[in-house]
Amino acid sequence: MSRSEHPIARLRGVSKIYGTTQALSDVDFSCFGGEIHAVLGENGAGKSTLMKLLAGVIQPTSGDIEVNNAVTRLTSPADAMVRGLVCMFQELSLVPDLSVRENLMLGAVGTGLGRLNASVVRSAQDILAQIDGGAIGMKTRVADLSLAERQQVEIAKALTRNPKLLILDEATSALNASVVEKVFRLIRAERDRGVGVLFISHRFHEIESLADRISIFRNGAHVETFDNGAYDYSAIISKMVGQRIDDLFPPKPPANPDAEEVLRVDGFSWTDKLRDISIVLRKGQITGLGGLDGQGQGSVLQGLFGLLKGTEGRCVVGGIPVTITHPKQAKNPKLGIALVPEDRKTEGLILQQSIARNLELAALGTDGIDASDVTIYQPFLDALELKCRSLDQPVGELSGGNQQKVALTKWLALGPRCMLLADPTRGIDVKTKTQIYALLRRLADSGVAILLVSTDYEELIHLCDEAHIFYQGRIVRHLTGNDVTAEAIIAASLNIPLPAQTSEAANG
Amino acid sequence: MNTIKQNLPSPDALFPYLGAVLLILGGSYFFPQILGVDYLAQQLQIAAFLGVLALGATVVILLGHIDLSVPWVLAGAAIISTSLVGSGNPALAAAAIPAALLFGVLVGIVNGVGVAILRIPSMVWTLAVNSMLLGVAVLNTGGFNPKGEASPAMTLLATGDLAGIPVAFVVWMAVTGAMALLLKRSGFGRYLSAIGYNEKATFLSGVSTPSVIFAAFAIAGLCSALGGVMLAGYANQAYQSMGDPFLLPTIAAVVIGGTSILGGRGSLIGTVGGVLFITLLTSILSVMQITDAWRNIIFGLIIIVMLLLQTLRRKSQ
Numbered sequence: 048m049s050r051s052e053h054p055i056a057r058l059r060g061v062s063k064i065y066g067t068t069q070a071l072s073d074v075d076f077s078c079f080g081g082e083i084h085a086v087l088g089e090n091g092a093g094k095s096t097l098m099k100l101l102a103g104v105i106q107p108t109s110g111d112i113e114v115n116n117a118v119t120r121l122t123s124p125a126d127a128m129v130r131g132l133v134c135m136f137q138e139l140s141l142v143p144d145l146s147v148r149e150n151l152m153l154g155a156v157g158t159g160l161g162r163l164n165a166s167v168v169r170s171a172q173d174i175l176a177q178i179d180g181g182a183i184g185m186k187t188r189v190a191d192l193s194l195a196e197r198q199q200v201e202i203a204k205a206l207t208r209n210p211k212l213l214i215l216d217e218a219t220s221a222l223n224a225s226v227v228e229k230v231f232r233l234i235r236a237e238r239d240r241g242v243g244v245l246f247i248s249h250r251f252h253e254i255e256s257l258a259d260r261i262s263i264f265r266n267g268a269h270v271e272t273f274d275n276g277a278y279d280y281s282a283i284i285s286k287m288v289g290q291r292i293d294d295l296f297p298p299k300p301p302a303n304p305d306a307e308e309v310l311r312v313d314g315f316s317w318t319d320k321l322r323d324i325s326i327v328l329r330k331g332q333i334t335g336l337g338g339l340d341g342q343g344q345g346s347v348l349q350g351l352f353g354l355l356k357g358t359e360g361r362c363v364v365g366g367i368p369v370t371i372t373h374p375k376q377a378k379n380p381k382l383g384i385a386l387v388p389e390d391r392k393t394e395g396l397i398l399q400q401s402i403a404r405n406l407e408l409a410a411l412g413t414d415g416i417d418a419s420d421v422t423i424y425q426p427f428l429d430a431l432e433l434k435c436r437s438l439d440q441p442v443g444e445l446s447g448g449n450q451q452k453v454a455l456t457k458w459l460a461l462g463p464r465c466m467l468l469a470d471p472t473r474g475i476d477v478k479t480k481t482q483i484y485a486l487l488r489r490l491a492d493s494g495v496a497i498l499l500v501s502t503d504y505e506e507l508i509h510l511c512d513e514a515h516i517f518y519q520g521r522i523v524r525h526l527t528g529n530d531v532t533a534e535a536i537i538a539a540s541l542n543i544p545l546p547a548q549t550s551e552a553a554n555g
Numbered sequence: 556m557n558t559i560k561q562n563l564p565s566p567d568a569l570f571p572y573l574g575a576v577l578l579i580l581g582g583s584y585f586f587p588q589i590l591g592v593d594y595l596a597q598q599l600q601i602a603a604f605l606g607v608l609a610l611g612a613t614v615v616i617l618l619g620h621i622d623l624s625v626p627w628v629l630a631g632a633a634i635i636s637t638s639l640v641g642s643g644n645p646a647l648a649a650a651a652i653p654a655a656l657l658f659g660v661l662v663g664i665v666n667g668v669g670v671a672i673l674r675i676p677s678m679v680w681t682l683a684v685n686s687m688l689l690g691v692a693v694l695n696t697g698g699f700n701p702k703g704e705a706s707p708a709m710t711l712l713a714t715g716d717l718a719g720i721p722v723a724f725v726v727w728m729a730v731t732g733a734m735a736l737l738l739k740r741s742g743f744g745r746y747l748s749a750i751g752y753n754e755k756a757t758f759l760s761g762v763s764t765p766s767v768i769f770a771a772f773a774i775a776g777l778c779s780a781l782g783g784v785m786l787a788g789y790a791n792q793a794y795q796s797m798g799d800p801f802l803l804p805t806i807a808a809v810v811i812g813g814t815s816i817l818g819g820r821g822s823l824i825g826t827v828g829g830v831l832f833i834t835l836l837t838s839i840l841s842v843m844q845i846t847d848a849w850r851n852i853i854f855g856l857i858i859i860v861m862l863l864l865q866t867l868r869r870k871s872q
Contacts, residue, residue, distance in 0.1 A: 352759075354759075373763070374758060374759060374760070374761040375762065375763050377761065378761035386759065393756065394756055394759050395756060395759070396753075396756060397749055397753045397756050397757070397819075398752075398753075399752045399753075399819060399820070400748070400749065400752060400819075404745065404748075404749070407745065408745070408749055408757065408760040408762070409760040409761055411742040411745060411746070411762075412742045412762075418742075457760070
């Protein structure tokens, strides 16, 4: 590694105060060229504030930012970009109603005052081709892309800006393992060209494989910076949370394949997106759906919640055949199905409204439940340790992890028999993850059947009792018990046989 | 620690009341008679017409939509009610008010179908419906003012008084109270703002969003029709374009009352204040003997200043 001699950007004694919250306190922090620097911390630890300072989105309350050894005021993102600080935000920053091409040109170097720099489109296409995004049409509206495709475009967009310091905030949160590996190859190439990379991720295995150095933040303070490999997982986690978390995942009870069936679909199909899907959900079981992005896992959840028109196949809930055509029908206590959607900001929650209003929205109008009585949500909020000023606080002011807690809790008061969860831990800090995992396991133990779509194969392995792996709208492998391994999941995701089990897979 | 704040009126909603009080005090400096009971009672009576319309508009705007069919639902309801009374048949005359209100509800449902099922932007759909209603009215009346008259009940609604308080004002307050109760006590009110903020998330919470949209537009149609019946009672006739001058003041009153034109945030109580403010402003400007041109300019300026102050106050929080 040829790390640059002087830092590209450096914070000296930087504090940032929002109202009464101290987001960063007296932080000293440097990032060098030719180095991949991972920043770790819980949500609310100050990582996003750090990124926003470096990207010129916000200015420090006190302290100095140095860029190339000169104290600088970064007054706007454009100002930061001119100095080579390019940020790809966790909050996706593409304009939904513009095409991919237009988004790539928006704010690109050489674009402005009526001039469009089309050359960035060519280089962006090259980059997309390297990260499995070659199929993304330049004329497609960004709103019509999947979350993963949008992230790929974001990455391409950031890289075409010729960064000196590339800031990636949860850049790969919606991407699957094989795409992530390709993105990493690109990032390493940038590093080797002398670019500094600042990388935020909540996936440990990603940081382990990518980072040269790691910095830990906790409660707005810079705790420590060390070389990757200096500490093991558990030591790093305890530095992040300030206390030791022994196990990320709750212990799995022994599988019970004969438990009562809650929901069964047979030969479930929808246009050309889903083909002949058969899944059985049992009481107390957590069933995982894995695979590359957009292989149909999400559509299964939508179909079961009555969001898709023209589905075929048989669906049986609690022993009674049903056709679910509307979310209102799905949530009716007779069926008792709940869906926590993939995008909590636009689908799961109403950000401008208070926590209390969000909580009651699903339960309102259900017989026998007083939705506006906040005490019915309290046990779940306590179990998840929701952090908020009061339940009148707008949900949009909460951190991502706390938002997800609200999105989950609003369904729990209905006492669902079956919960459908679309990647519920995407972009969420470790501590919140463990709280959500523990709650899901507790719900399962109390008899709820859980169907979980996940892009993190650790969840499929450690949280789920069984996993179905999707490829091009079909289930290519059903893994149970000890067969749920990282190798098996990745192989099935790519629809290639496992090296050791070639003959078996060829027969199947 | 996790407590629910009592639903006090927000500062947004109180703002227009403050404006209205300032208007009265400022106006009385030049025209002392403004503080008289007669003048104020008359203002409440006039405000009631706009007020009833603005209640319906608030519901639709909370939803994030807009109803531009107000003018001809109003005129249509006025034409229907006066024609039925004018027919001389006592049975038809008795049905005048219910028929006019039913007409408003039906047009509201047509509006709801266009917006919720056909997914046509409400601004376009309701404008088209307004235009078609105009056409139907002209076909029916040949372009002349329709014959007919108001029934005693309609006249009472518009011009009667109850122990010195105008009946129109009482009607307005009664409708406000009924709607406030509906919005507060039922899920409907919650659903309105939820859809106004984020229709997708509301639908995914298992809410039948189309029914909420139907109901909201039906209520707006009902309010427009009631406004039409009251105005017909006031003028003792229906006339072409009688609703046209009401559309923009209705929307202005809702927005001055702190309801976001984009939906979600807002309140009925604020709208009532907005209506009082706009009515007083119009009245005081016409009492001052200045030319129409200046009156319009000042009216526009004061509306802008009100909205700017609202925005600045909200930002400073």
